[in-house]
Amino acid sequence: MLKSGPVPRYYQLKEIIRQKVTGGQWAPGTPIPSERELCEQYGLSRMTARQSITELVNEGYLYREQGKGTFVAQPKITQQLIQLTGFTEDMEARAKHPATQVLKHEMVPADAVVATALRIKPGQLLFRVQRLRLANGEPLAIETSLVNFIGCEHLMDEDLEHESLYQILEKKYGQPPLEADQELEARLAGEEEARLLKIGKGDPVLHIHRTTYTDRNQPLEFAKSIYRGDKYRFYTRLNRK
Ligand code: GLP
Numbered sequence: 001m002l003k004s005g006p007v008p009r010y011y012q013l014k015e016i017i018r019q020k021v022t023g024g025q026w027a028p029g030t031p032i033p034s035e036r037e038l039c040e041q042y043g044l045s046r047m048t049a050r051q052s053i054t055e056l057v058n059e060g061y062l063y064r065e066q067g068k069g070t071f072v073a074q075p076k077i078t079q080q081l082i083q084l085t086g087f088t089e090d091m092e093a094r095a096k097h098p099a100t101q102v103l104k105h106e107m108v109p110a111d112a113v114v115a116t117a118l119r120i121k122p123g124q125l126l127f128r129v130q131r132l133r134l135a136n137g138e139p140l141a142i143e144t145s146l147v148n149f150i151g152c153e154h155l156m157d158e159d160l161e162h163e164s165l166y167q168i169l170e171k172k173y174g175q176p177p178l179e180a181d182q183e184l185e186a187r188l189a190g191e192e193e194a195r196l197l198k199i200g201k202g203d204p205v206l207h208i209h210r211t212t213y214t215d216r217n218q219p220l221e222f223a224k225s226i227y228r229g230d231k232y233r234f235y236t237r238l239n240r241k
Pocket of ligand 1: 085086087088089143145163164165166167208210221223224225
């Protein structure tokens with residue numbers, strides 16, 4: 001039962017539901033009780049129950065499916081922003097099964113933006129790979145990497161469907177990714193992105209631009225990634241000096 005007092009009723013219901021979700025009492029993918037059932041059980045108005053649910057949907061604990069109801073969402077992936085890691089190792093560290101679909105791989109001339117990031121002349125040929133990244137069969141991100149080093153054209157022969165780019169660069173080509181600059185930006189999914197990521201057009205996504213450096217601060221990779229907004233949360237520790 002809800003308490004009377006200063007804590008709003010919608011907030012109390014929200015906390016009750018949140019605890020059932022985070023405590024594992026309600027498993028991911030299962031439907032939650034209908035608004036009507038929640039109203040009856042907790043003696044609330046429909047508006048109040050709806051507000052609790054809407055906030056939990058917006059925060060990623062629940063998701064709605066049109067005509068079907070409201071369901072418990074899979075917990076988001078918390079991605080730290082402190083250490084330089086690659087997708088494969090990130091997923092393996094979470095005991096998730098990573099998979100990759102190579103959408104395109106080719107040698108392309110650097111445009112002005114990429115040339116500046118990689119500190120090369122525009123027009124220089126680079127290896128470019130566009131990949132759909134999945135975990136446990138679920139699409140999470142679309143990543144486009146442009147890679148430059150002497151001999152980068154040999155990457156055309158690598159099996160990037162089954163192998164990690166970072167591991168290949170380090171183990172086979174002696175180009176370990178050591179540091180990176182990264183920027184994050186909120187955007188809305190376009191039609192093609194939405195189709196690949198299995199989300200709705202206009203759903204929130206995160207665009208991440210990364211420039212990766214190898215030994216002696218030499219730029220190695222310029223990558224643009226599009227991550228599903230409903231699957232990721234980013235974490236960083238801040239110090240006040
Ligand atoms: C991350 C980065 C990409 C990088 C990738 C390498 O997802 N955002 O810039 O290309 O990791 O992942 P993997 O080593 O699995 O190919």
